[in-house]
Amino acid sequence: MEYQFDFGPVFIHWPDLxxxxxxxxxxxxxxxxxxxxxxxxxxxxxxxxxxxxxxLVGLYVELIRNTPFLIQLxxxxxxxxxxxxxxxxxxxxxxxxxxxxxxxxxxxxxAGLEAIPRGQIEAxxxxxxxxxxxxxxxxxxxxxxxxxxxxxSQFVLQLLGSSLVSAxxxxxxxxxxxxxxxxxxxxxxVFGVVTAIYLTLSLAFRxxxxxxxxxxxRWIG
Amino acid sequence: xxxxxxxxxxLYLITAARWTVVLSLLAFAGGGLLGLVIALLRVSxxxxxxxxxxxxxxxMQGTPALMQLFMVYYGIGLFGIRPDPWVSAAYAFTVSSSAxxxxxxxGCIEAIPRGQWESxxxxxxxxxxxxxxVVLPQAFRIMIAPTxxxxxxxxxxxxxxxxxxxxxxxxxxxxxxTITFEPARVFGCVALIYFVLCWPLSYLSQRxxxxxxxxxxxxxxxx
Numbered sequence: 001m002e003y004q005f006d007f008g009p010v011f012i013h014w015p016d017l018x019x020x021x022x023x024x025x026x027x028x029x030x031x032x033x034x035x036x037x038x039x040x041x042x043x044x045x046x047x048x049x050x051x052x053x054x055x056l057v058g059l060y061v062e063l064i065r066n067t068p069f070l071i072q073l074x075x076x077x078x079x080x081x082x083x084x085x086x087x088x089x090x091x092x093x094x095x096x097x098x099x100x101x102x103x104x105x106x107x108x109x110x111a112g113l114e115a116i117p118r119g120q121i122e123a124x125x126x127x128x129x130x131x132x133x134x135x136x137x138x139x140x141x142x143x144x145x146x147x148x149x150x151x152x153s154q155f156v157l158q159l160l161g162s163s164l165v166s167a168x169x170x171x172x173x174x175x176x177x178x179x180x181x182x183x184x185x186x187x188x189x190v191f192g193v194v195t196a197i198y199l200t201l202s203l204a205f206r207x208x209x210x211x212x213x214x215x216x217x218r219w220i221g
Numbered sequence: 222x223x224x225x226x227x228x229x230x231x232l233y234l235i236t237a238a239r240w241t242v243v244l245s246l247l248a249f250a251g252g253g254l255l256g257l258v259i260a261l262l263r264v265s266x267x268x269x270x271x272x273x274x275x276x277x278x279x280x281m282q283g284t285p286a287l288m289q290l291f292m293v294y295y296g297i298g299l300f301g302i303r304p305d306p307w308v309s310a311a312y313a314f315t316v317s318s319s320a321x322x323x324x325x326x327x328g329c330i331e332a333i334p335r336g337q338w339e340s341x342x343x344x345x346x347x348x349x350x351x352x353x354x355v356v357l358p359q360a361f362r363i364m365i366a367p368t369x370x371x372x373x374x375x376x377x378x379x380x381x382x383x384x385x386x387x388x389x390x391x392x393x394x395x396x397x398x399t400i401t402f403e404p405a406r407v408f409g410c411v412a413l414i415y416f417v418l419c420w421p422l423s424y425l426s427q428r429x430x431x432x433x434x435x436x437x438x439x440x441x442x443x444x
Contacts, residue, residue, distance in 0.1 A: 003299045066373065066419035067412040068380035070391055075412065078404035156283075163285035167384060174287060187295035195288040202283040 009184040010193050013176075020176030021197055027090070027172060028159045031097035036151075038098070039105030044135055046106060047113045057106065064103035070164055072096050077168045093165035093172075101158055108150045112143030145217050152209040156202050163198070173197060226401045231410060237393030238414050244310055244379045244389060249372055251315030256322025263327050266348055274323070281320030287381050289313050294385045306387035310379070318375055325371060329364045330356055363433055370426035373419045380415075390414060 046057040064072065076099070077092040087095070116139050124134040144151075166174035177194040181187050224230070263274040281289070293316075294309040333356050341351040383392035394411035398404050 062420065062423070063412075063416065066377075066423055067415045068377040068391065070380040070383070071394070071408055071412050071415060074391075074394070074398075074404070075408040078398065079408055082405055160283075160285040163287045164381070166287075174285070177291075188292070188299055191288055191291045191295060195284050195292060198285055198288060199280060199283045203279075206283075 005189060006186060007189050007193065009186050010180060010189050013180045013184075016176045016180065017173070017193070017197065020171065020173035021201070023090075023170070023172040024159065024162055024174075025201070027093055027097060027162050027165065027170070028155070030094050031101055031158060031162075032155055034094070035098045035101040036105060039102045040109055040140060042102065042106045043109035043113055044139075046110050061103045061106050064100060065107075069096070069100050069161055070167060072100055073165060073168060089165075089168050089170040092168060093162070093170040096165070097158065097162065100161075101154070104154055105151065108147050108154060109143060111150075112147035113139055115146055116142055148213055148217070152206070152213065155209065156205055159202060159205060160198060223402055224400050226397065226403045226406050226410075230397050230401060230407075233397060234390065234393050234407075234410055234414060237388060238390045238418070240387070240389040241376065241379050241391075241415075242418070244314065244382060244387075245372070245376045247311045248314035248318050248375050248379065251311065252318030252322055252375070253368075255315060255319035256326065259319055259323035260326040260330065261352065263323060264330050278320045278324055281317055282324070286313070286317045286378055287384065289317050290381055290385060304385075306382065306385050309385060310382040310387050314375065314378060314382075318371070318378075321371055321374070322368070325367045326360070326364055329360045329367070332363060333359050366426045366429035366433060369422050369429070373422050373426070376419050376422075377415065 042057050042060075045053050046061075047054075049057075073093070073096040076096040077087075077089065080087065080092070080095075120138055121134055124138045129137070162172060163174040165172060166178060169175060173194055177190050181190045184190065259274050259277065262270045263278070265271060290309065290313040293313040294304050294306070297304050297309060337355055337359075338351060341355045346354065379389055380391035382389055383395065386392070388396070390411055394407055398407045401407060
């Protein structure tokens with residue numbers, strides 16, 4: 001192998017890499033912040049709602065979980081404008097990520113909801129609590145603790161999966177890598193560096209979420 | 222010149238889906254074999270090997286599959302070989318699915334109570350024999366459902382190959398979209414084809430999981 005590795009031309013572009021990394025984190029955080037509350041509501045509907053609504057949420061979950069994220073992304077970015085919804089690449093990216101995340105999170109949260117014994121809900125009703133307060137104080141408070149680890153790994157999967165939104169030219173880390181590759185021709189070095197950045201991000205977030213888990217749930221019991 | 226999205230275009234998508242299936246089968250078989258070896262080494266009594274496998278799994282699960290694909294695709298070029306989408310995709314998906322298979326199967330193997338390992342060892346069985354006679358036959362039953370479930374992830378994951386120019390279903394969709402400019406119908410059909418490939422497997426996996434959980438007397442919640 002005659003090839004001489006040269007990372008210099010890649011590191012010259014560190015401001016771009018930094019901006020891309022930041023956008024990757026930002027897209028993931030935004031999609032999670034928007035998606036989780038929606039998922040919690042849909043999971044409650046899926047477990048306790050009226051039958052037609054339950055079925056509808058189930059259909060949504062199955063449709064999204066059995067099709068690739070890339071196609072969902074294309075659908076949002078290319079097909080939505082035809083329906084009168086124009087949006088930037090970043091908005092389309094977040095929307096597609098939310099749609100995808102919600103489907104997985106609904107199933108995760110639902111598993112947590114169903115681990116809460118019915119008797120507790122009945123006890124709450126006997127105390128005169130309304131359905132929303134029962135959901136918040138009795139069911140979700142406990143269910144979120146049960147499902148936290150699964151949600152945390154879903155977050156990391158979301159972070160890694162966000163690399164796909166480079167396909168619609170959202171300027172996150174992978175897209176930055178593609179741009180640097182075009183001007184430096186250092187293909188392998190660029191993707192090596194960017195892969196290392198992703199690895200650092202996912203390990204850091206895993207550690208961070210683990211610490212939060214430890215701290216946040218200790219005093220709840 | 223724009224074309225309409227008609228039966229010919231749909232047929233083109235369906236024929237392209239065949240490469241999605243072939244690539245998925247390759248990744249499933251290759252990833253399964255490699256993953257089995259890694260899973261067994263991961264539970265083996267040799268610590269350095271175990272640590273090495275933990276590292277491998279961490280790195281593969283901690284980096285995007287797309288990056289792994291690009292690394293292989295552009296990495297091959299360093300050896301003076303012209304990058305080929307087929308070889309790159311098959312290789313990258315094998316490597317990345319092997320890590321996930323290894324983690325799934327390790328979980329199943331470790332679900333077998335520790336006491337069985339200990340009693341087998343006290344009977345004088347070696348590590349390979351314990352695996353073959355005691356652990357794997359029992360673990361196999363609980364391995365089936367999550368393995369089928371992961372096959373769905375593999376099928377969906379092959380869509381990434383479109384980004385290095387491999388003409389499977391996702392890329393065929395892009396091609397048809399460029400000449401018809403009817404994104405809603407084109408990507409709707411593409412999604413539907415993926416759904417037809419994936420949903421039966423998802424369904425089967427969930428059914429098996431429920432049945433095994435019931436047979437063990439666990440409270441059932443579909444994951």
